[in-house]
Amino acid sequence: MSPKPADPAVRTGLIEAAARVLAEEGPKALTTRRLAHEAGTSTMAVYTYFGSMDEVWHAVRKEGFARLVAHLDATADLTDPVAGLAAGGAAYLANGLANPHLYRAMFLERHEGPDAGNDTFQRLVDAVRRCVEAGRFRQVEPIRSLGWAVQLWTMRHGMVSLAIAELLPAEHLPLHFADMSQCLFVGYGDDPEAARRSVDLAMRDHWPAEPANAS
Amino acid sequence: MSPKPADPAVRTGLIEAAARVLAEEGPKALTTRRLAHEAGTSTMAVYTYFGSMDEVWHAVRKEGFARLVAHLDATADLTDPVAGLAAGGAAYLANGLANPHLYRAMFLERHEGPDAGNDTFQRLVDAVRRCVEAGRFRQVEPIRSLGWAVQLWTMRHGMVSLAIAELLPAEHLPLHFADMSQCLFVGYGDDPEAARRSVDLAMRDHWPAEPANAS
DNA sequence: CATTGTTACACAACATTGTTATGCAAACTG
DNA sequence: CAGTTTGCATAACAATGTTGTGTAACAATG
Numbered sequence: 001m002s003p004k005p006a007d008p009a010v011r012t013g014l015i016e017a018a019a020r021v022l023a024e025e026g027p028k029a030l031t032t033r034r035l036a037h038e039a040g041t042s043t044m045a046v047y048t049y050f051g052s053m054d055e056v057w058h059a060v061r062k063e064g065f066a067r068l069v070a071h072l073d074a075t076a077d078l079t080d081p082v083a084g085l086a087a088g089g090a091a092y093l094a095n096g097l098a099n100p101h102l103y104r105a106m107f108l109e110r111h112e113g114p115d116a117g118n119d120t121f122q123r124l125v126d127a128v129r130r131c132v133e134a135g136r137f138r139q140v141e142p143i144r145s146l147g148w149a150v151q152l153w154t155m156r157h158g159m160v161s162l163a164i165a166e167l168l169p170a171e172h173l174p175l176h177f178a179d180m181s182q183c184l185f186v187g188y189g190d191d192p193e194a195a196r197r198s199v200d201l202a203m204r205d206h207w208p209a210e211p212a213n214a215s
Numbered sequence: 216m217s218p219k220p221a222d223p224a225v226r227t228g229l230i231e232a233a234a235r236v237l238a239e240e241g242p243k244a245l246t247t248r249r250l251a252h253e254a255g256t257s258t259m260a261v262y263t264y265f266g267s268m269d270e271v272w273h274a275v276r277k278e279g280f281a282r283l284v285a286h287l288d289a290t291a292d293l294t295d296p297v298a299g300l301a302a303g304g305a306a307y308l309a310n311g312l313a314n315p316h317l318y319r320a321m322f323l324e325r326h327e328g329p330d331a332g333n334d335t336f337q338r339l340v341d342a343v344r345r346c347v348e349a350g351r352f353r354q355v356e357p358i359r360s361l362g363w364a365v366q367l368w369t370m371r372h373g374m375v376s377l378a379i380a381e382l383l384p385a386e387h388l389p390l391h392f393a394d395m396s397q398c399l400f401v402g403y404g405d406d407p408e409a410a411r412r413s414v415d416l417a418m419r420d421h422w423p424a425e426p427a428n429a430s
Numbered sequence: 431c432a433t434t435g436t437t438a439c440a441c442a443a444c445a446t447t448g449t450t451a452t453g454c455a456a457a458c459t460g
Numbered sequence: 461c462a463g464t465t466t467g468c469a470t471a472a473c474a475a476t477g478t479t480g481t482g483t484a485a486c487a488a489t490g
Contacts, residue, residue, distance in 0.1 A: 053477065154395065
């Protein structure tokens with residue numbers, strides 16, 4: 001009574017192929033036929049493992065979030081929480097710039113299904129809380145420190161978005177990021193000089209040398 | 216030898232119809248046939264007045280930029296340049312939130328042709344320079360004050376983008392915007408209390424009561 | 431081991447997209 | 461008024477996502 005079992009390798013192969021085509025040739029190239037051909041199968045496989053092309057995109061985004069989280073976790077675990085915050089931002093930027101099409105699919109398009117990118121935001125909230133607990137940021141009501149996390153996400157997302165849309169030249173991005181981070185961190189804490197040093201530290205030692213490929 | 220002249224009303228009608236369909240039903244609904252039907256003509260008209268659907272999108276973006284500029288110019292001409300900067304940001308946010316699909320087409324998608332959204336950026340640069348000249352922001356080398364404009368654009372664009380993607384609830388946006396603006400302005404100048412007052416003034420009196428429709 | 435039922439998926443058909451022929455009527459030129 | 465040039469309605473075409481149709485493979489059962 002049990003039929004031919006679904007091969008999970010086919011599914012992962014489809015996702016990998018989709019991610020590869022998306023990264024190399026952009027969203028217009030990611031069609032059913034192209035995807036099937038790239039994965040060495042037929043279009044029907046797409047519809048057995050995913051119900052529709054939308055589901056394929058959903059899976060690709062999920063994969064992208066996993067890669068982003070891995071990338072963020074790979075940042076050096078600095079003892080200075082403020083420097084760690086800056087380093088995390090730098091990693092976020094590098095990841096977005098290295099995978100523009102994927103970033104666009106993850107954060108720039110509207111989808112129906114509840115897409116959890118919020119996991120990465122939670123990390124940001126935690127990182128901010130660590131700065132507060134270490135006495136580097138002012139002790140404020142939680143709603144306000146959560147607002148700081150929102151502001152930092154706004155900065156990161158805004159810079160990546162503008163750079164991806166080629167509205168900002170990517171080569172000046174590190175400078176803008178450092179200046180803006182510093183300005184915000186100074187505002188969040190009571191020791192401007194310490195904030196400055198933390199950002200300098202993060203930018204000097206932990207800015208990804210080359211755009212990290214999201215493997 | 217001169218034939219039937221092209222009616223400019225048809226062209227503007229097509230652009231208006233395109234903008235309307237885009238605003239009401241999103242980019243997926245903006246198809247050639249739908250557009251032609253909506254404008255009371257046939258698909259061929261689209262190809263006589265615009266060479267392709269891409270050109271239609273280009274025209275829609277151009278229209279969107281014109282509306283945005285008009286919207287920004289409609290902000291009260293405050294004597295306080297810092298408050299004016301904040302009010303301009305509020306207008307930018309309101310415009311983006313009121314026309315999410317249009318904003319997406321203008322700033323969130325990549326296009327080949329050189330699309331000038333830079334006119335609005337120039338206004339931002341000028342507004343920052345006015346603050347410097349009024350002594351409200353520190354006197355720094357031009358490259359650095361231009362960086363401030365980039366930072367402010369990053370903030371505005373980041374907030375609109377996150378809100379449009381429904382990653383941030385829109386109701387808290389004014390609060391985040393005010394806090395972040397204040398933080399940055401304090402960092403740019405030497406008088407924190409004055410910066411605070413300017414932002415309060417702008418938010419109290421010049422936050423658009425209801426999302427301004429980009430008419 | 432043969433049978434049988436179920437499932438993966440290759441192949442081909444269908445609706446809808448942007449775009450391109452085709453044709454015709456209108457309007458300006460002479 | 462004749463001629464020609466252009467706007468645009470109609471219909472055809474390639475490529476898209478999706479859905480039938482059929483077949484082969486696999487597991488369970490006798």
